[in-house]
Amino acid sequence: MSNETNGKSGYLVEVEDLKQHFPIRTGFTKTTLLKAVDGVSFKIRPGETLGLVGESGCGKTTVGRTLLRLYEPTDGRIFFEGNEVTKSNMREYRKEMQMVFQDPYSSLDPRMTVEDIIGEPLDVHKLYSTKSERRDKILGLMSLVGLNAEHATRYVHEFSGGQRQRIGIARALAVDPKFIVCDEPVSALDVSIQAQVVNMFEDLQKQLGVAYLFIAHDLLIVHHISDKIAVMYLGRMVEMADADELMDNPMHPYTQSLLSAVPIPDPETARKQKRIILEGDVPSPLNMPSGCAFRTRCRYATERCSAECPPFTDRGNGHMVACWEK
Amino acid sequence: MSGKEKKAPLLEVRNLHTSFKTDKGEVRAVNGVSFVLEEGKTLGIVGESGSGKSVTAYSIMQILEQNGRIVDGEILFQGEDITHYSAKQMNVFRGQKCAMIFQDPMTSLNPVYTVGNQIVEAIRIHSDKSAAEANEAAIEMLKLVGINDAERRIKQYPHELSGGMRQRVMIAMALASEPWILIADEPTTALDVTIQAQILELMQDLQKKLNMAIIIVTHDLGVIAQMADEIVVMYGGRICERGTADDIFYRPCHEYTKGLLRSIPRADNMKEKLVPIGGNPINLLNLPHGCAFCSRCDEAMKICLEEVPEELRISDTHLASCWMNVKNGTYTEVPGDE
Numbered sequence: 001m002s003n004e005t006n007g008k009s010g011y012l013v014e015v016e017d018l019k020q021h022f023p024i025r026t027g028f029t030k031t032t033l034l035k036a037v038d039g040v041s042f043k044i045r046p047g048e049t050l051g052l053v054g055e056s057g058c059g060k061t062t063v064g065r066t067l068l069r070l071y072e073p074t075d076g077r078i079f080f081e082g083n084e085v086t087k088s089n090m091r092e093y094r095k096e097m098q099m100v101f102q103d104p105y106s107s108l109d110p111r112m113t114v115e116d117i118i119g120e121p122l123d124v125h126k127l128y129s130t131k132s133e134r135r136d137k138i139l140g141l142m143s144l145v146g147l148n149a150e151h152a153t154r155y156v157h158e159f160s161g162g163q164r165q166r167i168g169i170a171r172a173l174a175v176d177p178k179f180i181v182c183d184e185p186v187s188a189l190d191v192s193i194q195a196q197v198v199n200m201f202e203d204l205q206k207q208l209g210v211a212y213l214f215i216a217h218d219l220l221i222v223h224h225i226s227d228k229i230a231v232m233y234l235g236r237m238v239e240m241a242d243a244d245e246l247m248d249n250p251m252h253p254y255t256q257s258l259l260s261a262v263p264i265p266d267p268e269t270a271r272k273q274k275r276i277i278l279e280g281d282v283p284s285p286l287n288m289p290s291g292c293a294f295r296t297r298c299r300y301a302t303e304r305c306s307a308e309c310p311p312f313t314d315r316g317n318g319h320m321v322a323c324w325e326k
Numbered sequence: 327m328s329g330k331e332k333k334a335p336l337l338e339v340r341n342l343h344t345s346f347k348t349d350k351g352e353v354r355a356v357n358g359v360s361f362v363l364e365e366g367k368t369l370g371i372v373g374e375s376g377s378g379k380s381v382t383a384y385s386i387m388q389i390l391e392q393n394g395r396i397v398d399g400e401i402l403f404q405g406e407d408i409t410h411y412s413a414k415q416m417n418v419f420r421g422q423k424c425a426m427i428f429q430d431p432m433t434s435l436n437p438v439y440t441v442g443n444q445i446v447e448a449i450r451i452h453s454d455k456s457a458a459e460a461n462e463a464a465i466e467m468l469k470l471v472g473i474n475d476a477e478r479r480i481k482q483y484p485h486e487l488s489g490g491m492r493q494r495v496m497i498a499m500a501l502a503s504e505p506w507i508l509i510a511d512e513p514t515t516a517l518d519v520t521i522q523a524q525i526l527e528l529m530q531d532l533q534k535k536l537n538m539a540i541i542i543v544t545h546d547l548g549v550i551a552q553m554a555d556e557i558v559v560m561y562g563g564r565i566c567e568r569g570t571a572d573d574i575f576y577r578p579c580h581e582y583t584k585g586l587l588r589s590i591p592r593a594d595n596m597k598e599k600l601v602p603i604g605g606n607p608i609n610l611l612n613l614p615h616g617c618a619f620c621s622r623c624d625e626a627m628k629i630c631l632e633e634v635p636e637e638l639r640i641s642d643t644h645l646a647s648c649w650m651n652v653k654n655g656t657y658t659e660v661p662g663d664e
Binding site: 055056160161162163190191192193194195196198199202217219220221223224244257258260261262263264265266267268269270273275277278281282 | 518520523550552571589600
């Protein structure tokens with residue numbers, strides 16, 4: 001894509017052929033490239049949620065982190081509102097792009113009060129003129145995420161997991177971002193608390209119009225919150241479509257087996273469910289199969305799959321699939 | 327295996343109380359849990375963290391931490407109370423009668439021994455096989471749990487195996503002495519969904535082959551729906567309700583279970599908002615006088631705050647401890663105390 005189309009394209013975030021390779025020492029002098037992300041492209045509109053799913057080690061977290069340039073991308077381009085952020089100074093974009101982390105225990109400083117945690121981004125970006133304005137903003141954010149004003153002077157250890165995640169979200173919202181990368185934000189929480197946090201994400205999106213990249217492995221939660229869903233396998237995207245379309249009509253053999261493996265909380269359905277059990281394990285990303293990375297576990301794999309990597313093509317209505325056979 | 331008696335249920339837990347002594351006071355992790363496990367069946371214990379589901383499992387195996395002990399109640403294995411067993415008797419019970427697999431297969435396997443070594447150890451403790459025979463048996467076990475190339479794998483160390491493979495090794499070890507009961511504490515929580523599907527299917531296959539009873543402890547209602555014949559729902563160390571899988575999923579009679587089922591995304595509520603359970607998780611050091619769930623329950627009445635609800639019979643298979651059933655008259659009788 002060229003620069004002219006950007007800015008007027010109506011997309012908030014555009015990612016083109018993003019690659020993130022980490023050198024790994026595999027011997028005394030030998031290093032091997034670990035291709036954590038190997039050519040991923042997607043776009044997110046303002047106020048939209050893209051769900052990113054895949055199993056551990058597929059590179060979904062790395063995509064999120066590279067997007068915010070917490071890692072320097074090896075290759076590829078990232079645009080925010082049509083401006084390329086890959087090469088520019090990230091500081092001004094940090095105000096627009098924020099992140100919520102998976103573990104609400106390790107991502108908050110235990111020696112800071114809630115007020116200081118939420119206030120820190122305000123300090124960094126100098127978003128207030130007086131002390132009382134700072135405090136008002138913090139209290140406003142706290143009520144936005146459902147925390148009481150009296151919690152402001154407390155320390156993190158006094159809170160439960162769900163409340164901590166609320167603090168993390170308030171911190172991300174402090175700079176009034178347009179885009180938040182949510183990296184497994186509910187997977188560390190108890191079932192009864194997950195719904196509270198999922199609802200809060202949905203409410204905040206309606207209220208503030210913020211867009212999410214929602215990274216998670218729980219497909220039912222992702223389906224609930226997302227407008228579009230992308231599925232990754234070993235550093236590449238294998239399928240991307242509107243959420244309902246992907247869940248109802250998965251085309252890639254990996255997506256099909258992934259969906260069939262999700263345990264449905266309904267005994268009747270569970271009894272009837274036909275599982276496509278994948279053989280074996282995910283190959284090591286240090287020693288990727290040639291061609292399509294999924295072919296070693298695929299029921300439909302042919303010679304072509306090992307020779308050439310399948311392109312990510314549109315099969316109608318923006319349903320993108322990377323597979324030779326389907 | 328010989329002489330399976332039919333009269334008493336395979337395992338019956340009666341009014342189990344387990345406590346932990348801590349610096350901050352006594353933590354009553356399990357308060358009066360009762361259930362029955364029949365031969366060859368799967369019982370699911372579901373609850374969130376701190377509900378006492380794992381402690382119940384640990385109590386059965388008597389592998390509680392130093393500061394924990396069974397305060398009251400009976401655990402009957404084929405009619406025999408095992409809470410008074412000596413350490414020696416328990417060693418026989420653990421392994422031969424009842425085996426356990428844990429959530430994290432990396433920390434439950436010894437990193438400095440090969441997996442073969444560990445399975446052989448489990449086999450030789452519980453039988454008088456020679457080293458060579460035990461080695462043969464270990465290879466057989468690995469094949470049984472679906473590990474290809476077992477002869478090579480048996481010489482490998484746990485770090486050389488993937489998460490799913492390690493969990494298979496754990497299962498192989500647990501099954502080495504053909505136990506009657508397999509207790510699985512969150513066996514797939516650390517695994518990816520496609521691997522989870524493999525492990526759950528493996529457990530179901532082995533259950534059929536060996537006619538083994540399974541207790542599966544999990545917080546995942548999806549896993550429970552797939553695996554369990556009977557379900558026990560726990561909250562704050564007490565049983566909310568117990569019944570068949572269909573009872574719990576289609577006719578829940580406790581406000582906590584109802585809330586839990588409303589709060590998870592299902593095929594039929596994708597377009598609607600989830601209905602969360604309000605409030606915060608329970609503090610076991612400070613249990614309410616009445617129902618453990620009362621502070622988070624939308625329907626809570628005065629009596630819920632004051633009195634612990636009795637277990638009421640809803641149907642032949644279904645028991646629930648919720649005052650709402652008294653209010654609505656949806657119970658049939660109060661089960662007698664035997």
